[in-house]
Amino acid sequence: MEDVIKRALELVVPSKEEIEIAKKAEEELKRRLDDALEDYPMLEYRFLGSYARNTWLRGNLEIDVFILFPEDTPMEELEKIGLEIGKAVVDEYELRYAAHPYVHGKVLGVEVDVVPCYKLKSPDKIKSAVDRTPFHHDWLKDRIKGKENDVRLLKQFLKANGIYGAEYKVRGFSGYLCELLVVFYGSFLDVVKNAVKWRRDTVIDVPNGKVYRKKGGSFFVVDPVDPKRNVAANLSLDNLAKFVQLCRDFLKRPSLDFFLSKEFDLDEDAFRRENRVVVVVAFEKPNIVEDNLYPQLEKACRVVVNNTREFQPLRFGFTADDRCYLIFEFGIRELSRFYKHMGPIFEDEENVERFLKRNEKVFIENGRFWAFKERMHVKPNEAVADVIKKNWQGMGKDVGEKLREGFEIYVGEDVLKIESKEFRKKLAEVLCIKRPSS
């Protein structure tokens, strides 16, 4: 284990050169900020986030600088001046959107975010999530001292296994959550050793230094800066489970592998051989951010699944690149055209009469009337297409609109015609037929 950790550290701790570059960029950025803020004496700036706390992952340098506005600044002014300053201090700027828009760009080739926020006295008055960031930094900055590399180990452990990041596409662990866990438990290895006992209703009460269970609750990591807030709110149950199992596996057989991203691909031979009952819906991607797109894709999948129950949906998945892909696997390849429709017991004369009028192919079984009826669809792809045509309105605003405009359906081996790598990886994941990619 010691050896594994030692070698993992080499992966995650930034090189001297990277630190050198960062320092220079930081100094240059400060100069530019001082210049830019000369006209705004009521504003100040702060370096926050993983760069400021020295917890960024080797090769993933990004400097976050926050422009703090007085509490009484109107929101529009904050946004306007915030963007203005951002544009002034970075090269190759682009606008990005979180709670409100901010500027992303580069300084001496280093990635930089310039985020405007309010300067508040207490975190219970925050107007948007970014206003909390200065408080997070204040809480962490001394407590994390000496544990920076443990944070880096945890981040890389998560990243290599696809569960680092709180964005909806990932639904994993945020950087802030990693830092809190290392502070709370003391080290990377202590986080791992404790996580193996986590349950879905575990509460990690950071401000009070306690761990307990809340029956019927969700996994909850209390934000020391705002105790009502769950820092793990975006962590999905399944990613929590995945992490817990990874921790068990790692403790049983420590290996550097746990820190290395495993590139994989669809095993086409297995796919052809197994002849899975797969239906894929492909359509044009709406022009919206991922954190908006992915929930809509999931919603669309759930609507399809809930309306194709008679084909025994087994699993679903979704992803997007230029197009969007919804993936469904079913347990039934083909139903009979006929099914049994239940009628009244024979004693119920009134309903028997009505049933006989409304149905053909009637028979009696176990003292009850039944009728054979014909279903619309005998194959799952027919049902999927029909559900989308009838229910696109319940599939998210933007995704629904695109589905209304049109979609393609792929079945069985035909899905291999889709070349998208994103799609193939997701398909491999859904069907459990991955192949290490060369």
Next chain:
Amino acid sequence: MEDVIKRALELVVPSKEEIEIAKKAEEELKRRLDDALEDYPMLEYRFLGSYARNTWLRGNLEIDVFILFPEDTPMEELEKIGLEIGKAVVDEYELRYAAHPYVHGKVLGVEVDVVPCYKLKSPDKIKSAVDRTPFHHDWLKDRIKGKENDVRLLKQFLKANGIYGAEYKVRGFSGYLCELLVVFYGSFLDVVKNAVKWRRDTVIDVPNGKVYRKKGGSFFVVDPVDPKRNVAANLSLDNLAKFVQLCRDFLKRPSLDFFLSKEFDLDEDAFRRENRVVVVVAFEKPNIVEDNLYPQLEKACRVVVNNTREFQPLRFGFTADDRCYLIFEFGIRELSRFYKHMGPIFEDEENVERFLKRNEKVFIENGRFWAFKERMHVKPNEAVADVIKKNWQGMGKDVGEKLREGFEIYVGEDVLKIESKEFRKKLAEVLCIKRPSS
């Protein structure tokens, strides 16, 4: 209605010629019996059954004569002498089997049964069902006077609709049950008018002249000769339901049709068009009587159905002529090779470890481990064949033995290769695709 009944009577009341022939046969039979019994002074004979009570159906004349033995006669002797006398008094004799063997044959061309039984003082000492017959006759013979033709109407009404006869193949109404019902309610039409309100738990208490319901019980017609005995014991729930519905239909739209057997056939065009998911098992008929064969066929079907649940069995049926036929209709034409096998919740470390060792293609869903597994059979005919190969021992002694020796499976359109009329009628019934036969 009156007119319908009038015309129905023409169908059911024996012609003068038939009565004439019957009388002559009866006289001849009596002569032969007197001769044959000369050597057995302790024996006597009695004419019982529908001929004796003048309730036989036109064209269905059969004379039942019972040889009454003293109570202390050993069973073997009763059987031996009974058969000897039977053989002596009829032409073209053959042995038939009910509770014990008896002789069937002809006298002046009329069908005759010669049945040995014990002469008892009370029906609660009976050794086998036939010993009850003299008591039934004694109870009925005066009560049925003047209502003979109502009995005939009821019998024909049942016969035309396939529910006359208590034998296992039919599971309908026995002749004795018809007579009791007519005595109890007063006439054919009174039976029909009352039957529309029968329920599955109705008790018709003939000796006490009452009708009531016994919650959780079965349809029960109390034998006035033996109040513990249910005269309708062999009437199936579904044939009870069928009769009740026929009575409702008849009262709503009286028609001679209800008294005319409707010959029907399989509608081959509909069969091809509907493409039903049908599996038929055909095999050699074991050499046993129908009342023994049919329960075994039903049992075999139930074992198949109970072991092919994943293909959603819809209906089954069975019949036999030279061969036996088991018919199954399924709701699923083809399953995927893969299904989801449930594992433990992620918190259950011990069972998770075991599950991971035992399974490949493992994934996490809703906080629980699952695995994709492969099933043996993806089509219902494969499953049916496999169930029979593995479970023939639970399919009745004789039927199971024949199935062990071998069987053929027919699927879809191939079942039309089976030419048996019995089979085709049963198939038409099971699938509800009858065609009036020309």
